[in-house]
Amino acid sequence: MLRKFLLSIAVMVATSGFAFAQVDVNKADQAALDGVKGIGPKMSKAILDERKKGGDFKDWADLEGRVKGVGEKNAVKLSDAGLTVNGQARQKAGGDNGAKNGKPAAKEGRKDAKKDEAKK
Template identity: 65%
Template sequence: MIRKMMVGVALVMASMGMAFAQVDVNKADAASLDGVKGLGPAKTKAILEERTKNGDFKDWADLQQRVKGIGDKAAMRLSSAGLVVNGKPMAGAPAAEMKGQPESKPAKK
């Protein structure tokens, strides 16, 4: 019984790692973009339409300039949620945190 529980826990942990896969804005379809926390159907549609009209996004600045509503704060959140442009996260964005893991807290003085 313990062996079954350990296998179950291992499977859950493995699936959690896959949930944070990177999604490249230049290669992703609508379903993949909608899976990024912070992107909904309207923003996904705007990204896909802009990409279709004017080609791939060169970098994060290009994405922000061409898609209305993606400013610095939104870009940081999207990058932290796993969105990348040409395989690169936004510079300075924190890495995506795994759900279920305790957040690190600053040490008390």
């Protein structure tokens, strides 16, 4: 009885790892893509069609630019769900790129310049 219980726990632990398996967008078939949370049949077909038309995706920016519905925010969510591009996870939005308040530094600088200009 104890042996069966331990075996069932071991099976549950082993199979739970499959739920978080990494799926590479350049190697996956439609079923594997559909298994990623956030990707449905329509998006997986769009990914496969674009991959067939334009070749493998070079990086996340390439995927975001070529597949409708995969923007920066969605790409981060898909990456968190296990999707990779060439084995690489998507970096979080608003990383250490000089951003201030979640906005790119260049845009923030222009806003500050406009505020200074308005004060004069």
